[in-house]
Amino acid sequence: MFKSFLTVLKRDLTLALRQRSDLFTVLFFFIIVVSIFPLGIGFEADTLRKIAPGVVWVAALLASTLALERIFANDYADGTLEQMLMTPQPLSVLVFAKITAHWLITGLPLVLIAPLAGLQYHLSLPTIGTLMLVLLIGTPVLSMIGAIGAALTLGLRGGGVLISLLVLPLYIPVLVYGAGAISASMQGDVSLQAYYLLLSAFLLLALVFAPWATSAALRISVE
Amino acid sequence: MWLEGRNGSGKTTLLRTLCGLFLADQGEVLWRGVPVKKAPDDFYRDVLYLGHQNALKLDLTAIENLQVLSQLAGQPVSEEKIEAALAKMGLAGCEDVAVRHMSQGQKRRVALSRLLISDAALWILDEPFVALDVAAVELLQSIIVQQVQGQGMVILTTHQAVPLPAEQMQRLSLDRYV
Numbered sequence: 583m584f585k586s587f588l589t590v591l592k593r594d595l596t597l598a599l600r601q602r603s604d605l606f607t608v609l610f611f612f613i614i615v616v617s618i619f620p621l622g623i624g625f626e627a628d629t630l631r632k633i634a635p636g637v638v639w640v641a642a643l644l645a646s647t648l649a650l651e652r653i654f655a656n657d658y659a660d661g662t663l664e665q666m667l668m669t670p671q672p673l674s675v676l677v678f679a680k681i682t683a684h685w686l687i688t689g690l691p692l693v694l695i696a697p698l699a700g701l702q703y704h705l706s707l708p709t710i711g712t713l714m715l716v717l718l719i720g721t722p723v724l725s726m727i728g729a730i731g732a733a734l735t736l737g738l739r740g741g742g743v744l745i746s747l748l749v750l751p752l753y754i755p756v757l758v759y760g761a762g763a764i765s766a767s768m769q770g771d772v773s774l775q776a777y778y779l780l781l782s783a784f785l786l787l788a789l790v791f792a793p794w795a796t797s798a799a800l801r802i803s804v805e
Numbered sequence: 806m807w808l809e810g811r812n813g814s815g816k817t818t819l820l821r822t823l824c825g826l827f828l829a830d831q832g833e834v835l836w837r838g839v840p841v842k843k844a845p846d847d848f849y850r851d852v853l854y855l856g857h858q859n860a861l862k863l864d865l866t867a868i869e870n871l872q873v874l875s876q877l878a879g880q881p882v883s884e885e886k887i888e889a890a891l892a893k894m895g896l897a898g899c900e901d902v903a904v905r906h907m908s909q910g911q912k913r914r915v916a917l918s919r920l921l922i923s924d925a926a927l928w929i930l931d932e933p934f935v936a937l938d939v940a941a942v943e944l945l946q947s948i949i950v951q952q953v954q955g956q957g958m959v960i961l962t963t964h965q966a967v968p969l970p971a972e973q974m975q976r977l978s979l980d981r982y983v
Binding site for chain 1: 824825826827828845846847849850852854856857858859860861862863864865869872873874876877878879881903
């Protein structure tokens with residue numbers, strides 16, 4: 583079972599490295615959206631610092647919805663998804679492998695590039711640390727919720743837009759507490775534990791339910 | 806078993822129902838006397854399905870594709886065995902070519918190589934002869950005959966003849982029921 587997990591993970595990562603457009607569209611979208619705001623709003627450090635948490639998170643949300651459609655669409659088109667449904671292993675394990683690969687390709691780069699965004703918004707070093715940490719906990723949740731949406735809209739015409747409509751409202755809790763943690767960390771002497779715990783709770787909840795829900799949705803969509 | 810029927814008579818739907826990819830409104834599929842829904846893992850370990858699509862990733866090489874597919878099917882196979890299968894399908898030298906660069910017929914041959922490396926008891930093949938040249942059609946016919954004579958089962962839809970003696974082959978036509 584674990585071997586199948588690794589096989590699917592390795593396959594998806596190999597494919598992403600051979601077809602790098604996915605990786606770069608998400609990353610560059612994030613960078614561009616984050617960089618455009620100071621141009622429109624002005625370069626005053628105080629204003630920028632105030633809007634930074636929201637802007638970074640909203641950019642991350644939008645960037646992560648960009649690549650969602652492709653989690654399953656390619657596999658569906660070339661028939662490999664059918665083969666995955668017909669395996670003597672639990673489908674949720676394979677789905678979890680696919681979600682993990684998707685996060686490594688689209689989520690992790692956002693976490694790593696976040697300090698660059700932080701510098702543009704004059705954030706202090708500890709705040710940048712918080713930013714990276716909440717993104718690290720939050721982006722896997724985005725991938726997992728997104729996978730459910732992607733599975734549900736698989737094979738529909740205009741599925742890409744539909745995913746965003748379906749999934750963005752579900753991202754709100756992550757957005758609220760993720761941005762809240764960054765704002766709070768700017769105050770200096772506020773404890774951030776509550777934010778971390780809540781975000782981790784979202785992550786655990788998504789870890790338990792998302793692979794299972796996605797598998798169920800896939801079975802319906804393939805039919 | 807040779808499943809016949811004109812276009813649109815539901816051959817593919819029937820095969821997909823057997824595979825559990827399509828849920829039947831009525832009735833159930835039994836495998837070795839057990840409903841497939843109750844023990845899907847046992848069924849899927851014994852069955853190999855090849856549909857209209859080749860189930861190959863275009864950016865992976867032939868060997869990588871077959872390795873992934875055999876691992877997913879629960880029967881990991883050594884690289885030598887895959888190479889031998891590809892060679893038998895007439896693809897020697899193409900093992901490390903990305904499937905993207907292959908012709909339609911070659912892709913089909915790669916997909917059909919799975920038959921040679923799998924020991925599934927039941928093959929469900931949807932139009933396996935499509936896109937193959939004359940030599941490959943003969944080869945596939947002989948592979949199917951071998952499977953049937955080795956106590957295996959094959960359910961296929963095709964417009965080509967399968968050279969099997971009548972007592973070993975059942976013909977099921979869907980046309981009557983439409």
